[in-house]
Amino acid sequence: MIRRILMENVGVVINDFTSIGDSQFEKVNRKKASFLKRDAKLLKVGATGKVHTIDKQLDDTEKVTYSVHYTYFIKHGNHYYLEEEVESRKAVYYGGVIYEDVEEPIPAMEQGVDEEEYEGGERLEYRYDRHAAVQYAEKWWNSYNPAYKKFENDCTNFISQCLHAGDAPMRGYPTKGKGWWMRNQSWSYSWTVAHSLRQYIPNSSVGLRGKLVESPDKLKLGDVICYDFEGDGRFDHTTIVTGRDADGMPLVNAHTYNCRMRYWNYEDSTAYTPNIKYKFLTIMDDR
DSSP, X not given: OHHHHHHHOOEEEEOOOXXXXXXXXXXXXXXXXXXXXXXXXXXXXXXXXXXXXXXXOTTSOEEEEEEEEEEEEEEETTEEEEEEEEEEEEEEEETTEEEEEEEOOOOOOOOOOSSOBOOOSOOOOOXXXXXXXXXXXXXXXXXXXXXXOOOSSOHXXXXXXXXXXXXXXXXXXXXXXXXXXXXXXXXXXXXXXXXHHXXXXXXXXXXXXXXXXXXGGGOOTTOEEEEETTSSSOOOEEEEEEEEOTTSOEEEEETTTTEEEEETTOTTSTTOOTTOEEEEEEEEOXX
């Protein structure tokens, strides 16, 4: 499948999973294992490839970067829904043979600060529009709003945009370690850095703020999940809740490796480790 996607740039639909091998369809098999735990059924997978660059090397090999847009049609209980994910990959190709084909690693994050100044004497009342936040997450999950700067590691920038689309007010400009904002080609750590946003939301008492809840089923649409993949205390990734499965568990949208309606725990991700830790943040307002 990868060879056809890579060299022919075509769409593929998979209907029969019985003959899929681990090395050939690693992505699909991770999904299958995840769905099995939830008693969900993967009915159909589509994969559309797009080649981005082909660079001829001195040794006559070709280095290729490409992306694969997966669509998964899922039945869970009486619910049917479509999950989508875009994976960035790179390959080495020579003489009709692919010698290397790997998922590109998540790019290094901008480093924020652990000790942030959360308050600034501002009183910013608002009501969080969860519907608008989710609408934004659905509209832009696989593209980039030109009104905002795009980052190579874009997950928290995207979630901040979703929260702002839900009327959460910016504050703290121009101090990067204060408040939550993006303005004039500058931004706070909390706007773009996963660990900083995780620290900011539950410690803020004005403007954008929230509280920790103990489990994902307590989250509402428009709430936020933070991920510490290595379990080392430094949070790496942020998603927004955009739906629920038949058990009432969150489905999420995210950037960096763009996805929509993905099951919240990321066990199917190559970034997942057994040490993963989560923080579940429900957004609060002035109601």
